[in-house]
Amino acid sequence: MTGSLTQRQLRLVKQVCWTLSLCIVAVPFVFPFLWMISSGLKGPSEIFGRPSLIPTAFRWSNYLEVFSYQPFAAQYFNSLYIAVTVTVLTLFISSLAGYALARLRFAGAALVALFLVSALMVPEEVTIIPNFFLIRWLGLSDTHWPLILLPVFGPQGIVGTFLMRQYFLALPKELEEAGKMDGLSRFGVWWRIALPMSRPALAAVAIITFLNSWNLFLEPLIFISSLEKFTLPLALSNFTDPYGSPLWHLQLAATTLAVVPILIVYLIAQRQIIESFALSGVKG
Amino acid sequence: MKVRLKSITLSALALGMMSSALAAAELRFTVWTGNEAHLSMLNGIAESFKETHPDVTVRFETIPAGDYTQKLTFQLAGGNPPDAGWMMEDAASTFANAGVLEDLAPTLNAADGYDLEDFSEAAMGLWSGDGKVWGVPFSTSPFVIFYNKEMFDAAGLEDPLALSAKGEWDMDKFQEVAKALAESSGKWGFEFKDGQGYDTRIMHALMPPIRAYGGDVWANQECGFDKPEAIAAVQQLHDMVFKDKSIVPPGENGDYFSGNSAMTINQISRASLMSDAGFDWGIAPLPTGPGGEAPVIGQAAIVVFTAGQQKELAAEFVAHMTNKTNVATMAQFFPPARNSVLSSEAFTASNELIPAEQMEIVGEAIAKGKVLPSHERSPQILAAMKPRVDALWRADANVEESLKAVCAAIQPLL
Amino acid sequence: MTMKPATGVTVRGERAPWLTLKMREAIEAWLFISPTLAGFLIFFAGPLVAVVWYSLSEWNLLSQQATFVGLANYNDALFRNPDFWLVVRNSIVFAVGLVPLNMALALALALALSRRFRGVVFFRTVFFAPVVTSAVAWAIVWKFLLQGEAGFVNQLLAAIGIQGPNWLREPDWAMVAVIVTRVIKMVGLNMILYIAALQAIPRDYEAAARLEGASNWQIFRMIIWPLLGPTTLVIMVITTIGSFKVFDHIYLMTGGGPENGTLVLAFYIYQQGFQFFDVGYASALAMIMFVIVMGLTVVQLALRRRDT
Incomplete structure (x- = not known):
């Protein structure tokens, strides 16, 4: 009797210790967010004063100033529409290619796959200089095109291709065969049968692609020079007054504005998002 | 409708056949300010350009100051060049040397009543040579000490302006008051320009004291950091940071503008943002040293890019923008380099934030000051210096050895 | 009926008589994969080759002057x-x-x-x-x-x-x-x-x-x-x-x-x-x-x- 009780207590104590130690490990993961939100509400002098998570006075005006200081709304919109465009294009193109690699037999398929895989292993810094000249030659400097073209056709699109290929390989073929019997073209089979069955993989590609585009930094840094064409990461790294002095409090308020919505979406859809990333690893 | 069509045809013809001055055109002009007062002044100047060039509009494009030179590089190299724009002094030699800046001399000399000679020779130094003019300085902004009057009062100290009037404002006094201020307030005595003296503003931190001691960072292709004057100056700063603990040290922030530091050094143009400061403030000249008075000037000029499609028109706009009237207009924000404007009463009264007697400090500094150093390989030199200067800013660093290492690193580039 | 080229989209029902099933599948596969492949060639493979070429020259980004220097950069x-x-x-x-x-x-x-x-x-x-x-x-x-x-x-x-x-x-x-x-x-x-x-x-x-x-x-x-x-x-x-x-x-x-x-x-x-x-x-x-x-x-x- 008493033995089983202590057993139970022991388990409870163990559980509490366990949770407590996880909480401690979690501090550096959570704290930056709390600090960012709190500092975005402080005045410039307070950020560097005695550290405290609670501002002495909440400066909501920081959030308004962010918008008057830079065309922040336009920059927000740029990031959003570029990320959506990149995601839609990547879904379309990579699922087409992934389908061909998974289902269709053709000479050179293995070679094509090998070539594409090699692109995954090369950091984009290797090709950024020629791509800079390529974009210039195309007359697309200081436009949003490179921010769309490079991710869609670069390594990110190829990650999508292989994710889709992997998923198509695991799908049963019977339905597609049936579709062909009913007179659907190859495109029709892909569009009406294969794609609807691959929602989880499409979601995975969409989430990964969106986040990648949303957080892109090197490409905007190099290709975009007009303030109103900036994307968020670039805008965040550029909060200085007309004489080049940093405006910390505005920068942190802007950072909060850029991060919090994504965090909220993540919290709502966290199960789906985490599963997508788990799926993305399967590709091997 | 018909009339409109006709005028379009006409202007198309004009574009093709007549001088560009008559054509409908838009000039792209890059600036690093997003300040509304600045922009409305600039737009006013563009508006007045229409008197002589009715069809020409000027679009001012803001690029954030921090990345300005870098972004300009991307625009020029990326085949998307602006027609004209502002340029900072540290980029001057690099860009002129790469041949991307248009020679403005012919246009400026031809402009009516322009009087190129009116610009002081010292001010034009960086921007001209061999009878060519790469840029026209629009902001010749001396570095001054900004001080927090309230902190001086609280510490019971005489402020730098008063000390300067008595002729006592030298490097030793500077060190003494900074230490007293830090000790009495628990805050900092002095902050390098924008708190970035250890990173992006190395030159702004080291230059003024080195010059006050009579040294130079480099001159005639020879490194000056390891000369006795420079070593003495930097040693003093080093002591202030690590012994007195009166200068905001590396890795810390003690922002002057939010009241956490009693003094800082900055360009006079920065005063236009001081109206937001929640404290009494003033400006004073830089402390003098064994080398006497040594004002240091930060400069920015207007340039035209060779890669642009409308070089002549852009050059004409630069001539308009820097004529006597417009230089006087711009003087409310940007200290001018035209002698005629500098000596005018209009100039000393131009900045409502700063009393006339303090504005005289500015005028004097412009006349006597030396511009920050520039070099055709500035980016490389600064990058080569950076790691060695990092090593200097350690508590246990040997200043002389560190400065010798700086020279060893940059000498091959000079 | 009109016969359009085998784009994979428009070929429907009737099969082009001169194409074997295998060939048709291969063509469709290449069409499906072509956007990805084209992008790969233009934005990855091409630049990779170009980088080799660039690396053999002395080239100033601002002045745009380039000269061949062999392996000097390496x-x-x-x-x-x-x-x-x-x-x-x-x-x-x-x-x-x-x-x-x-x-x-x-x-x-x-x-x-x-x-x-x-x-x-x-x-x-x-x-x-x-x-x-x-x-x-x-x-x-x-x-x-x-x-x-x-x-x-x-x-x-x-x-x-x-x-x-x-x-x-x-x-x-x-x-x-x-x-x-x-x-x-x-x-x-x-x-x-x-x-x-x-x-x-x-x-x-x-x-x-x-x-x-x-x-x-x-x-x-x-x-x-x-x-x-x-x-x-x-x-x-x-x-x-x-x-x-x-x-x-x-x-x-x-x-x-x-x-x-x-x-x-x-x-x-x-x-x-x-x-x-x-x-x-x-x-x-x-x-x-x-x-x-x-x-x-x-x-x-x-x-x-x-x-x-």
Whole structure:
């Protein structure tokens, strides 16, 4: 009797210790967010004063100033529409290619796959200089095109291709065969049968692609020079007054504005998002 | 409708056949300010350009100051060049040397009543040579000490302006008051320009004291950091940071503008943002040293890019923008380099934030000051210096050895 | 009826008589794959070839003047510029510090969070949150937290009686700081991959081993670890490549300093090419980076193959 009780207590104590130690490990993961939100509400002098998570006075005006200081709304919109465009294009193109690699037999398929895989292993810094000249030659400097073209056709699109290929390989073929019997073209089979069955993989590609585009930094840094064409990461790294002095409090308020919505979406859809990333690893 | 069509045809013809001055055109002009007062002044100047060039509009494009030179590089190299724009002094030699800046001399000399000679020779130094003019300085902004009057009062100290009037404002006094201020307030005595003296503003931190001691960072292709004057100056700063603990040290922030530091050094143009400061403030000249008075000037000029499609028109706009009237207009924000404007009463009264007697400090500094150093390989030199200067800013660093290492690193580039 | 070319979209029902089934499938496959392939050739393969060509020339980004100089840029990098070896060393230190730390932490967290218990979803969410956050925001915030005495990290350390270093101002500590903050940012991703792999391991393996009296460590060493092999390989390759790609993190947190202590290849290429306008030298560096990353990947794959 008493033995089983202590057993139970022991388990409870163990559980509490366990949770407590996880909480401690979690501090550096959570704290930056709390600090960012709190500092975005402080005045410039307070950020560097005695550290405290609670501002002495909440400066909501920081959030308004962010918008008057830079065309922040336009920059927000740029990031959003570029990320959506990149995601839609990547879904379309990579699922087409992934389908061909998974289902269709053709000479050179293995070679094509090998070539594409090699692109995954090369950091984009290797090709950024020629791509800079390529974009210039195309007359697309200081436009949003490179921010769309490079991710869609670069390594990110190829990650999508292989994710889709992997998923198509695991799908049963019977339905597609049936579709062909009913007179659907190859495109029709892909569009009406294969794609609807691959929602989880499409979601995975969409989430990964969106986040990648949303957080892109090197490409905007190099290709975009007009303030109103900036994307968020670039805008965040550029909060200085007309004489080049940093405006910390505005920068942190802007950072909060850029991060919090994504965090909220993540919290709502966290199960789906985490599963997508788990799926993305399967590709091997 | 018909009339409109006709005028379009006409202007198309004009574009093709007549001088560009008559054509409908838009000039792209890059600036690093997003300040509304600045922009409305600039737009006013563009508006007045229409008197002589009715069809020409000027679009001012803001690029954030921090990345300005870098972004300009991307625009020029990326085949998307602006027609004209502002340029900072540290980029001057690099860009002129790469041949991307248009020679403005012919246009400026031809402009009516322009009087190129009116610009002081010292001010034009960086921007001209061999009878060519790469840029026209629009902001010749001396570095001054900004001080927090309230902190001086609280510490019971005489402020730098008063000390300067008595002729006592030298490097030793500077060190003494900074230490007293830090000790009495628990805050900092002095902050390098924008708190970035250890990173992006190395030159702004080291230059003024080195010059006050009579040294130079480099001159005639020879490194000056390891000369006795420079070593003495930097040693003093080093002591202030690590012994007195009166200068905001590396890795810390003690922002002057939010009241956490009693003094800082900055360009006079920065005063236009001081109206937001929640404290009494003033400006004073830089402390003098064994080398006497040594004002240091930060400069920015207007340039035209060779890669642009409308070089002549852009050059004409630069001539308009820097004529006597417009230089006087711009003087409310940007200290001018035209002698005629500098000596005018209009100039000393131009900045409502700063009393006339303090504005005289500015005028004097412009006349006597030396511009920050520039070099055709500035980016490389600064990058080569950076790691060695990092090593200097350690508590246990040997200043002389560190400065010798700086020279060893940059000498091959000079 | 009209016969359109076999675009895969319009060919319907009736089959073009002159095409065998096999040929038709091949054509369709190429059409399906063509957008990806074209993009690959234009934005990846082409530039890769171009970079070789660029690396053999002296080319100023601003003045746009280029001259062929043979292998001079490689010679400069490998034998003349002392910075180059420092940069390679930094890149390797960064990878060697980041990859094991990231993988060990990811595995530990995954082992802790692969079983169901109260709060498991909360913790998975927390550890994964930095992954969805932009690297720029992450770097900006940590730069503040890691300030000298006033920084929050050092305030915390001071509270328990430790005087923290001036993190971002001392070369070795700065390297530690960028590695650790990068690990915190990215570890959630590897954690999730490990959790997925752990959950795919049938429970009876473990149960059977327990019946035989195996300890937790033995179960991990003899059963779980070998079964995680393929996942570990994937994670190792991805994380290693990722460690060479790191740019924004360094650019914003340290700018390569102090004393060039965190100057890594990705940043060095950017600096040489776009700040010093030396396109040729930067391209030679890019080629060297390519060789290093490819070499490491091949070695990792080969080692793994030998093991199994």
